[in-house]
Amino acid sequence: MKESLFSALGDCTDASVLDLYAGTGALGIEAISRGAARVVFVESAQLALEALKKNIATLGIAAEAQVISAGVERALPKLSAVGGFDLVLADPPYAELAKAIRALEAIADAGVINKGATLTIEHASKERPTLRGFDIADVRKYGTTSITIATFV
Numbered sequence: 001m002k003e004s005l006f007s008a009l010g011d012c013t014d015a016s017v018l019d020l021y022a023g024t025g026a027l028g029i030e031a032i033s034r035g036a037a038r039v040v041f042v043e044s045a046q047l048a049l050e051a052l053k054k055n056i057a058t059l060g061i062a063a064e065a066q067v068i069s070a071g072v073e074r075a076l077p078k079l080s081a082v083g084g085f086d087l088v089l090a091d092p093p094y095a096e097l098a099k100a101i102r103a104l105e106a107i108a109d110a111g112v113i114n115k116g117a118t119l120t121i122e123h124a125s126k127e128r129p130t131l132r133g134f135d136i137a138d139v140r141k142y143g144t145t146s147i148t149i150a151t152f153v
Helices: 002-009 026-033 046-059 076-082 094-109
Strands: 016-020 038-043 065-069 085-090 113-124 134-142 145-152
Touching: 002 026, 002 113, 002 134, 002 145, 016 026, 016 094, 026 038, 026 046, 026 085, 038 046, 038 076, 046 065, 065 076, 076 094, 085 094, 094 113
Parallel strands: 016 038, 016 085, 038 065, 085 113
Antiparallel strands: 113 145, 134 145
């Protein structure tokens, strides 16, 4: 699924990436491996944060990575200070999709995301998320999981 997503996204060279609900950082780390200039990881779960920080250290990518230890809803002030993102990767808990969409819209409203930026949001295939301010470009289905790809307008 990750390979298919990044094939759809194309070139990440020099991109500024925001990895929301980062978990262990798999998506953001993949973006760095594909040339992203920087990735800001946002995660609140302690075990995931420990794994994320270990992965960053093990891979030697600390110069390209910043970790914000907070829930996405509470990260906005910190994100406002480091904004200007070209790509947003979001993998929220499926049960919290509506909450995640509200957080993404707030982040976009705050000017943290560049116009024309790409957003990916992973969700249950039975859901069809819509986001104010984003045009849906594609929906990729992988069994019970789908990834919606949208452009910030």
